[in-house]
Amino acid sequence: MPSQLKVSVGQHSDKGRKSINQDFYGVYSPKEPLLTSKGIAIALADGISSSAVSQFASQAAVTGFLEDYFCTSEAWSVRKSAQRVVMATNSWLHSQTRQSQYRYDKDKGYVCTFSAMVIKSTTAHIFHVGDARIYQLHGNALEQLTTDHRFWVSQDKSHLSRALGIDQQVEIDYQALPLQTDDIFVCATDGVYEYVKAEFIIKTIQQNANDLDKAAQVIVDEAFQQGSIDNLTVQIIRVDELPSHDVTEIYQQLTELTFPPPLEARMDFDGYKIIRQVHASSRSHVYLALDVETSTQVIIKTPSIDLRGDPAYLERFLMEEWIARRINSAHVLKPCWQTRKRHYLYIVTEFIDGQTLSQWMTDNPRPELETVRGIVEQIAKGLRAFHRLEMLHQDLRPNNIMIDSTGTLKIIDFGSTRVAGIMEITTPIEQHDLLGTAQYTAPEYFLGESGTTRSDLFSLGVITYQMLTGKLPYGAEVAKASTKVAQNRLIYHSVLDDRHEIPAWVDDAIRKALQPNPYKRYQELSEFIFDLRHPNQVFLTKTRPPLMERNPLVFWKSVSLILAAIVVALLIKPVG
Structure with missing residues (x-):
């Protein structure tokens, strides 16, 4: 059986010589499937001594992170998920201070430091604000991974330069580290690391390898004995096992369900009655079917017979349903939830009574500009639903867009979609970004670069x-064009001609969306959509007709004035 992610954690905290403990800490290790998709979270917060409510800030920061992080989308990257949660916590703490009696004195408000680690797959993601520290144990040395956010007024006096709750916005340090089995990390507040030597920490961990809680307690006790006057908290994290899959094991997992037999019209299949084949390609077979239980028409998609031995293909095939279930948009194909037990490997989605955009273009070779705008706006709404979840469609083309009988457009076929959160999970199956159709694929893919939202914009x-x-x-x-030099030679041909009454500024908007260099395109889909309807002043200035065409009278008056000035200058020129 493949190994799962497994860590050992030892923790201990004490108020020390203070009357209350303003530190707060925690760890959460979920069960599958969250263990794989989100990882294990460890968090530590340290209140500030000048505040009488700082302990509430510490508790809110840690409990909020450990709860809310696992509620974020599985499609999001660890970085996006964690930073969204921490920034939301920061805003809440800041607002609590603004609404309290401490609103004019930040040092007495709801303020705390915050350090967290998310271990997902084979990577440790570290998030940090303040002066608690995260170390990594290397042999007989401790490497400090975080930076102390302190401003030193003098050799003996300093104050926090960055912490949660101080301001409405907060800058969060982030780094990602590759992991190996037996890696050890130590999280500690300043009440500990300022009083305990690194040698003592290392020796204590080594002597108590089977009881990390005891190791943490011994380190805290040492800090107290050395005269620490602050709260004392230590967390020790050891990586015991990392997920390790080989291709054979993954293939077995992907193919636990039986491959479906060849489907034909009138056949009964897993509670569905096959009506007819809709489409067949080297990648999949698509059928129109009737759900016997609900009497609704659905689409059934089965794996390609020729690619059933390809683990990478099967992984992408199964990802399509996973993706569809996480996107809620009127312009994206919806999956059909199944209450019956499934006996075969296939995908069921809604049936769209309509035609592909490709067929629509064949039927409407000269559409009005307003019609095109409406279609593009609908496609963009569907794409934004992907992008909000850190997904790239990567295969946007007319055959992958359906128009139903009401005129609603829906993006279909997610076999090439790239999901940030899934890409963070280590797999031996080779991944390829270049999965789309060449004519609609952004140029950067042909350079071997990863796509961005601007790549979907190009399509x-x-x-x-x-x-x-x-x-x-x-x-x-x-x-x-597989080099940047070749791509810079690509020539854009204007959409303007005698057959279409299209404003020049619309052509400029399309030209910008189709720049070979992704950094010269629009940054956001919304900018492109806006410029298709509203003249961009930059384009208007660039395409402004010459003065002779705009105002011939002013032009000739200007020319006459310039000529008169030249004549006068020649007449008064002294004779040498």
Whole structure:
């Protein structure tokens, strides 16, 4: 059986010589599937002594993080999930201070330091604000991984320069470290690390390897004995096992369900009655079927017969349903939830009574500009649903967009979708970014670069261009341009011609969306959509007609004035 992520944690905290303990700490290790998709979270917060309510801030920061982090989308990366939660906590703490009697004195408000570690797959993700510390044990040395956010007024006096709750916005330090089995991390507040030597910490951990709680307590007791006047908290984390899969094991997991038999019309299949085949390709077979239990028409998608021995293909196939269940948009294909036991490997989605955008373009070779705008806006809404979850569709093309009988567009086929949260999970199965259709694929993919939201924007720009012209902006040249030099030579051909009444500023908007260099494109889909409807002043200035065309009278008056000035200058020129 493949190994799961497993860590051992030892923790201890004491108020020390203070009347109350303003430190707070915790760890949460979930069961599957969250263990794989979100990892294990460890958090530590330290209140400030000048505040009488700082302990409430510490508790809120730690408990909020350990609860809310696991409620964020499984599609999000660890960094995005954790930073969203910490920033929300910071805003809440700041607002609590603003609403309290301490609103004019930040040092007495709801303020605390915060350090956290999320261990997911084979990577440790570290988040840090303040002056608690996270160390990594290397042999007989402790390496400090975090930076103390303190401002030193003098050699003996300093104060926090960064902490949760001080301001409405907070900057969070982040780093990611690769892990190995038996890696050890130590989290400690300043009441401990300022009084205990690194040698003592290392020796204590080594002597109490089977009881890390005891090791933490011994370290805290040592800090107290050495005269610490602050609260005392230590967390020790040891990586016992890391997930290790080989391709054979993963293939067995992916194929636990039986591959379906060849499906034909009128066949009964797992509670469905097959009506007809809709589509067949080298990647999948698609059928229209009737759910016998609910009497609703659905689409059943089965794996390609030729690729059933390819683990990477099977992984992407199963990911399609996972992705569909996490996106809630009227412009993205919906999955059908099954209450019956499934006996075969397949995907069930809603049936869209309509046609592909590709067929629509064939039927409407010269659409009105307003119609094109409406279609592009709907596609963009669907894409934004992907992007909000840190997903890239990566295969946006007319055949992967359906238009139903009401005129609603839906993005379909998620076999090429890249999910940030899933990409963080280590797998021996080789992953490829270049999965889309070459004519609609962004140029950066052909350079071997990873895609961004601007890559999906490029594909949308190609579709926009094609609807207006019936052609592709660069033909087949993008796929041939495998260097930046070659891509810089790509020539954009304007959508403007005698057959269409299209404003020049619309052409400029499309041109910007189709820039070969992703950094020259729009940063956001919304910017492109806005510029398709509203003249961008930058484009207007650039395409402004010459003065002779805008105002011939002023032009000729200006020319006459310049000529008159030249004549006068020549007349008064002294004769040598």
